[in-house]
Amino acid sequence: MTTSKLLPDDLSQTLRAHQGGSHENGYFVYDIPALKQHLAKLEQQDVVKLWYAVKANPLSSVIQAVADSGIQFDVASKGELTQVLLQNVEAEKILNTGPAKSFQQIAYFLQQGVNTFVVESYNQLQWLAQAAKEQGKQPDALLRVQLRWPEGEKNPLGGNSLTPFGMGTEEWSGVRANDFPSVNICGLHIFQWGNMLSNRQMFSLWGQMVEPLVDLAERVGFALKVLDLGGGLGVDYLETGQGIDWQQAMADLAQIKQQAGVAELWLELGRYAVAPFGYYVTDVVDRKTNFGKEQLVLAAGINHLLRPAITDQPFPVSLLRQSSAPLADFHLHGPLCTSMDKLGCLPLPDDIQVGDQLVFSLAGAYGFTESMPLFLCHEVAAEYVYDNHQLTEVRAAQPATWYMR
Template identity: 30%
Template sequence: MDHFLYRDGVLHAEDVPLTEIARSVGTPFYCYSTATLTRHFKLFHEALEGTDHLVCFAVKANGNVAILRTLAALGAGMDVVSAGEYARAKAAGVPGERIVFSGVGKTPQEMRAALEGGIRQFNVESEPELEVLSAVAAELGTTAPIALRINPDVDAGTHDKISTGRKEDKFGIPVGHARRVYARAAALPGIEVVGVDVHIGSQLTDLQPFEAAFGKVAELTEALREDGHDIRRLDLGGGLGIPYTRSNAPPPLPLDYGAMIRRTLGHLGCEIEIEPGRLIVGNAGVLVSSVIYEKAGEGRDFLILDAAMNDLLRPAMYGAHHDIVPVKEPLPGGPTAQKDIVGPVCESGDTFAKAREMPPVAAGDLLAFRSAGAYGASMSSEYNGRPLVPEVLVNGDQFAVIRARPSFDEMISRDNVPEWLED
């Protein structure tokens, strides 16, 4: 469920017409719903009610500080994968004890920043990383709490580019090596073993891969306790999918996910950490764009928009589907025609949809890309000299720009011309 609904013939974000925002900030723009963010976070919290748990939002899905602060006020922790994301979480008011540092390539500088600023735990992905973290912590005279990320060799059954738990993937430590690496971790200075971490991928629409991975985590936890390790936290990652199209069967609900966690891991008495991103923020955001031109081609017709692949990369990168709807409500049962929906970037890959059935739209009309709150703005760029689009947060009948569109002068001013090229 989201809070983007037609009212009086116009698509609204909560109580604000998207046309009003378009008049104020121009197009394209991202728009997020506070009510949807709140509802989706609470679904995860309620799914784990009665268990000791922390819901950490995956900052990579959407790192806007206003989004992070909205979730932090609800009690969310944060899962970060870089020093920049760590800084964003801290800027949003999240204390270090609610920040988990994941990622396969943490640098000594990033480790030092997190240890000095406060950290709940590092999810360590390799033996070399473990050795470096030990050295940094010892140098600072402190202790780094860690969970080792275990690669359970479970296929998430999702897109190849977002599967992370197979033996051929770059993530984590093979489950067969885990006991040896935990023994090494326990012997290193500056390291405190606190838990086990696993994350098998993103946009999962079936609980079976989760259950298979969590079963391996349960077996490993019992073995590690036999080895003398105090395993008190289980970090289960994120990955639960969202419905990108209303016509498909809905993915499992957080309530079912929580029940499966209790069934597979509840007997261990561990604190549970989960790190959802997409399900919290995906359907809480839309990308609104204007039609620049209708273009008749040879055997196909095009809608050329002012949004492009640099604004929403997922269709070009993953072949991802987003429902695309007119902001002005179409007539029920009215005529439709197939359109290729494309952007203005000089790449054939700048295509959002092919042969998509669309109601009549004309130049100047507004279209909304649904389910664009996750990995939309966070993956955007200034390719082709196009400014990053503004982000807007709605709360009831109010809206505010939470990231402004930069001017061309602001973009260019970030470049430095060397002395020998000055006049």
């Protein structure tokens, strides 16, 4: 008997009984109690200070769960800042990241009480110093650094590629900390690889970062108190059986912390914090055999789950109802008029039919807010939270008339 992978039995029963609205061609649901348990485990260590990258999932219930855990917040836009502050999070618990910080945005964040900034360029450092002087403040700043290795691997975040994130050590080495008395330059930020699944690879990358970063701090002329290693801890979308071992990561980071001689190590977790606790459900609207391949056409596709089109990595999927049929490979397509609308070729029970529902796992990160719902005027997905053994609608599915003008 097969049923939804990674889906708790009580939640699976609740979803099978769910009757959505008339426009509900697909919906997200987030398991809040399971998320809270996971976040609590992440905080049971004294090696690193954790920040939650809000870009992964800015839903109010998720932010509230993160805040309750004691983890602080990495925000990269005014919209994310507003959303976090609306959940009664103190501005002092917010770190401002992002490559496109203008003087106006920096000044606004300072006015709102944010005191910690990752600066990505010489301009941003100057703007932060100017805004701080005008407002009579002295914020903390981390310089974001790009490093290059002889054999860097390719990755959506950049790896060795030229990206807008920070600057190289040679470019930063012309800065003198004493020239910016209104800013407390206290650390460096380095993050270039995303969704890593190997502790060994992560430790190797972290270890190579230490020497050039310590040297850069000496050249710029400040005491390196904070080293922010960003995120990059991955989840196993392809179900390879690989993944980051959290306790091993903490042991590795304890060595990095000692090697760098810093008072604080920071991590900014996104998908590793929330991905396993979100699901996406949609209907099968057609099944056919084409060129000897089995195909399923779904009520929604990359208009709700864009990630497969960007990364060529599908979300794991299962049939929501129980089935004892043998598994077969199915090519999964959404409703958009483009061949890009494909959610992968994945195994499902061979008795699947029109009207069945599929549930995609690991959809707690980079789901709803990374989607492209406007193309072809399809419906915007609904969102639910699962708590106290019941679903609560956060946002109803909306037809195109909701946003068309």
